[in-house]
Amino acid sequence: MSPHKTLVRLRHESLSLGGHKVLSDISLSIKSGEKVALVGPSGAGKTTLLNLLYRRVPELCALQPQAGGLVDLLSAYQNIFMGALERVGTLAALWNLVHPLAEHRREIEELARLLDIEEKLWSSVDRLSGGQRQRVAIGRALYRKRPVFLGDEPVSSVDPLQAEALLKAILERHETAVISLHNRRLALTHFDRVIVLANGAVRCDCASSELDSSALDRFYLEAGEDSSVIPGVPEHDAWAIGNG
Amino acid sequence: MIRGRGTTFFCGSSARVLNGVCLLLTLVALLCLPIADIQIYQVDPWAELGRMGTGLIWPHWSDAWELSRAVGQTVAFALLAVAIAAPVGLLLAMLFHWRSVRILCASVRSVHELFWGLIFMQIYGLSATTGLLAILVPFSGVFAKVFAEIFEQQSLEPGRTLSPKVMGLRRYAYTLIPQSWPALVSYTRYRFECALRSSTILGFIGLPTLGFHLETAFKQGQYAEAGALLWAFILLIATLRFWLRPRLLPFYLIIAVVLLPETVGFSNGGYLWQFISRDIWPAPLLAGEWAQATQWYIELFQSQVWPALVQTLALTQIALVLSALVILALYPWATRSMAGPMMRWPGRFLLLFLRSTPEMVLAFVLLLLFGPSGLPAVIALALHNGALIAFLVANASDAEWGGRLSRPDDPSGLKRYAYLETPRRFPAMLAFLFYRWEVILRESAIMGILGIATLGFYIDSAFEEIRYDRALVLILFTAGLNILVDTVSRRLRRLAHPEAHLEASGIDEKVDRDNG
Amino acid sequence: MFKVLRRVLLLALVLPALAQAETFVFTAIPDADESRLQQRFGKVADYLSTELGVDVQYIPVKSYAAAITAFRNDQVQLAWFGGLSGVQARRLVDGSEALAQGYEDQFFKTYFIAHESAGLDAGETLSEALKGKTFTFGSKGSTSGRLMPEFFLREQLGEAPEAIFSRVGFSGDHSRTIAQVESGAYQVGAVNYAVWEKELANGEIDTDKVSVIWTTPTYPDYQWTIRGDVDQRFGEGFKARVREALLGMDDPALLESFPRKSFVPASNSDYAPIEDTAKAIGLLD
Missing domain, CATH: 3.40.190.10 (Periplasmic binding protein-like II)
Structure with missing residues (x-):
């Protein structure tokens, strides 16, 4: 894929759910090779925008939804393996449920070392903590081996140090990435473009070098006036609560 | 459509929606009363009932070996049929987005096991194959429908993280199947109990299960033997949780295969073609006389199909409302919160007894009490199905006992029944009831023995008179009626229980909790 | 999943469980006293086996229709039918024949x-x-x-x-x-x-x-009916030997199963009145 080729272009996209406007008049394009951070207060429409992008080019993307999309009964290994399903025949895929396929096993064990979930690889994921589950979900996305990564707060449940390392790994392994984040420092340091969403609209779309932390805070504050989100306090993680 | 109306117009009060539905059904049932063939006759049943009671209290069976063989074969048919039907149903559930699959499943499950038995008997004779197919064909349809509903309830997220190119079995094996595995397993368990009942009933048409001897004993008035068989069956169901262990399944399956009755003197399936190409079509149609064939169908419709349709539907509607009354009257006696931790056992036993006794047997006893009309059929259906649901409702109540929702100042007794338990259970109860609607309809069709001209009566007659051309038409109409009721009930069910409308997982969790 | 597959395979082996022994099989309509049918008719099977020199088995059925179907499908070759069921069965199987009736069945x-x-x-x-x-x-x-x-x-x-x-x-x-x-x-x-x-x-x-x-006035009723193709399957003259064996049954313990005093010869034409009656009231087309 040649760099700078436009992958997705949205033109005046609007979306309403149940009479409530979720996205209004969004126009933007994502080029291959870009690393885009999506920031904005809760309810700004980040998830909806990511889904919209995903639907345009599903075959190019590894999507990591907010709750991770894990299958509880399966082990961490199987959950990561799912990323490779398109590369495996049906019979092999079924056999893998009974007995892990050797080549995938090697590769996934390596991935698990990177994600630091080696010792949990064979327990079913309903036994894992919120942070561990999130790392399994990242594992699956990485194992998809797609050029584009779309992540909805992919590192929200892990500690800051790990979050940074994981984010680095994700960005290294994908040519293009659009990731929604709450951690504004990470957004500014690891991405080359930042899109700020508030109340379903794009408030700012520029190179990260043009922004700083206080500029971002202002967007949160403005949005907070009508959505009462306190800046700088990360929203609670529905996922962690759900599994706590 | 009904669902849409419910959510938009009635969203102010969910109670009003439920009351509306109940009122509507009650009105329909009342309108059905004059149509339905219901009457009470002066009878003198006490001598016969006395003999029955004595038989039940002092059961007797001389040949223990024969009894245990009948029990073994009842279990064998049920186990093997479920072992095939569950995976088949699972496969069909994966294809449930195809309309043709949905229609196929609705039609196969709309025909009662007994009729399937009669059909397969034409082809495979009195063989193990007939017995297995008679259970597994309709059960596959039921499994497909319920499994598909279970899938519908699962989160779509795991699927979205996969490549859109991953389709079919690969996708299901890694997402929806493991996601819903506990629900699938517990529904299959529950269905196994149903299969035991079906397997027993198949004895009525000649397979060597408990029903074979039960029917004989009842027919001959040997109530001590009938009592022994009934107790054996109730014991079998009551002890399910002790012997139905996943780890023992492979072992059981092997035994089941060994236990299947040997097919004696069966030549081959060579009559299948004759059955399909000749037996099920009226003579004028085969001769190519279209006008006469049309006349034949019109006459059949006027003389049998239409009156029987009306009668079957009328009895079903009355039985449905009566079932609701039975549930409301019986369930508190089986709950910890209202009957008490010890005193609930007699209530639970009564429910077990009523849901385990085949409706035909109940109907026969009631026939002696009330004389021949639709009344015994309606009461038998209401008692059987009402007890089954009351049992689930009572379990749901017990599961909540002492839980999150209970308060020290909760009322007790009748006040608790009226203010706490019934309002809490009502939506689920209605959902169960709508789910059983289809079943009640199917069963009311087999109450023809009472001389009530339901569809089942005419189907049975057609088989007795070796007129498969008539049987085909009647069965098709029965199936059509069933599909219709199923559609309406699904909509009402969603309305009554918009969130947890999945009766399947509901039933099973509760059954399991009870078993565990 | 694997468990499921294993089950399916196991059952695939079971389904075509079609025993294929060359056994002469008979049944009887379940008209009365169904209990211990196996015991009672088992004795008759033993008797026929000795007389005919082939393996004879009895299978119990639950309904008249089941008996007719079994006869039609060649699952049984001989059956103790009622008047009407015999007529129905013989209409379905070409060459089948009423062999013998109970003494009492001449004036039932x-x-x-x-x-x-x-x-x-x-x-x-x-x-x-x-x-x-x-x-x-x-x-x-x-x-x-x-x-x-x-x-x-x-x-x-x-x-x-x-x-x-x-x-x-x-x-x-x-x-x-x-x-x-x-x-x-x-x-x-x-x-x-x-x-x-x-x-x-x-x-x-x-x-x-x-x-x-x-x-009611009397009419002909129960009879033994045999399929027309038994001679081909069990040897020339088999049908005649079956008739002989039936007519020669004189052990009261055996006759009690029916219950009949003795058996006398019968033919299809004996049952013409039954067939006419069935047609008259619309039970047969």
Whole structure:
């Protein structure tokens, strides 16, 4: 894929759910090779925008939804393996449920070392903590081996140090990435473009070098006036609560 | 459509929606009363009932070996049929987005096991194959429908993280199947109990299960033997949780295969073609006389199909409302919160007894009490199905006992029944009831023995008179009626229980909790 | 998943469980006293086996239709049918033949019985007093419990049973007809005379409550019917040997199973009146 080729272009996209406007008049394009951070207060429409992008080019993307999309009964290994399903025949895929396929096993064990979930690889994921589950979900996305990564707060449940390392790994392994984040420092340091969403609209779309932390805070504050989100306090993680 | 109306117009009060539905059904049932063939006759049943009671209290069976063989074969048919039907149903559930699959499943499950038995008997004779197919064909349809509903309830997220190119079995094996595995397993368990009942009933048409001897004993008035068989069956169901262990399944399956009755003197399936190409079509149609064939169908419709349709539907509607009354009257006696931790056992036993006794047997006893009309059929259906649901409702109540929702100042007794338990259970109860609607309809069709001209009566007659051309038409109409009721009930069910409308997982969790 | 696959494979092996031994198999319609059928007819099977020199088995069935179907499908080669079921079976299997009938079957009859509360008296004919009562036949396919009583009802009262009675049921069995009339569930019933006499002799009937109000004229009933192709399968002259064996059955213990005094020769034409009657009342096309 040649760099700078436009992958997705949205033109005046609007979306309403149940009479409530979720996205209004969004126009933007994502080029291959870009690393885009999506920031904005809760309810700004980040998830909806990511889904919209995903639907345009599903075959190019590894999507990591907010709750991770894990299958509880399966082990961490199987959950990561799912990323490779398109590369495996049906019979092999079924056999893998009974007995892990050797080549995938090697590769996934390596991935698990990177994600630091080696010792949990064979327990079913309903036994894992919120942070561990999130790392399994990242594992699956990485194992998809797609050029584009779309992540909805992919590192929200892990500690800051790990979050940074994981984010680095994700960005290294994908040519293009659009990731929604709450951690504004990470957004500014690891991405080359930042899109700020508030109340379903794009408030700012520029190179990260043009922004700083206080500029971002202002967007949160403005949005907070009508959505009462306190800046700088990360929203609670529905996922962690759900599994706590 | 009904669902849409419910959510938009009635969203102010969910109670009003439920009351509306109940009122509507009650009105329909009342309108059905004059149509339905219901009457009470002066009878003198006490001598016969006395003999029955004595038989039940002092059961007797001389040949223990024969009894245990009948029990073994009842279990064998049920186990093997479920072992095939569950995976088949699972496969069909994966294809449930195809309309043709949905229609196929609705039609196969709309025909009662007994009729399937009669059909397969034409082809495979009195063989193990007939017995297995008679259970597994309709059960596959039921499994497909319920499994598909279970899938519908699962989160779509795991699927979205996969490549859109991953389709079919690969996708299901890694997402929806493991996601819903506990629900699938517990529904299959529950269905196994149903299969035991079906397997027993198949004895009525000649397979060597408990029903074979039960029917004989009842027919001959040997109530001590009938009592022994009934107790054996109730014991079998009551002890399910002790012997139905996943780890023992492979072992059981092997035994089941060994236990299947040997097919004696069966030549081959060579009559299948004759059955399909000749037996099920009226003579004028085969001769190519279209006008006469049309006349034949019109006459059949006027003389049998239409009156029987009306009668079957009328009895079903009355039985449905009566079932609701039975549930409301019986369930508190089986709950910890209202009957008490010890005193609930007699209530639970009564429910077990009523849901385990085949409706035909109940109907026969009631026939002696009330004389021949639709009344015994309606009461038998209401008692059987009402007890089954009351049992689930009572379990749901017990599961909540002492839980999150209970308060020290909760009322007790009748006040608790009226203010706490019934309002809490009502939506689920209605959902169960709508789910059983289809079943009640199917069963009311087999109450023809009472001389009530339901569809089942005419189907049975057609088989007795070796007129498969008539049987085909009647069965098709029965199936059509069933599909219709199923559609309406699904909509009402969603309305009554918009969130947890999945009766399947509901039933099973509760059954399991009870078993565990 | 693997478990599931294993189950499917296991069952695939089971389904075509079609035993294929060259055994001569017979059945009997379940008209009365079904219990211990296996025991009773097992003895008959043993007798035939000795007489014919082939393996003989009996299979029990639950309904007249099942007996006919088994005969049609060649699952059984010989059957003890009622008058009507025999006619139906022979219409379905070309070359099949009535071999022998019970001595009593040459002049069989049906009793009409009534509960005392119906206030019906025994008489020479069926009376108009029957009108509006409730009535039960036996099994739908029975000659003595359905066909002949319906024929005589139509003949004497000039109307279909549904028009004569306020309700018409099918008890499914002669014994149950007696039980249902005795309990008053139905006021009137039609029952095989042999079953009535046997239960009466055993003291199982309370004659204060139920009594015979009319006896039909006689008609031919039960008979042994054999498939036409048995000679090809079991050797030339097999059919004749079966007839001989049946007619030669003189052990009271065996005859009690039916229960008949002895067997006498029969032919298809003996049952022409039954076939005509069945056609007349619309049971056969």
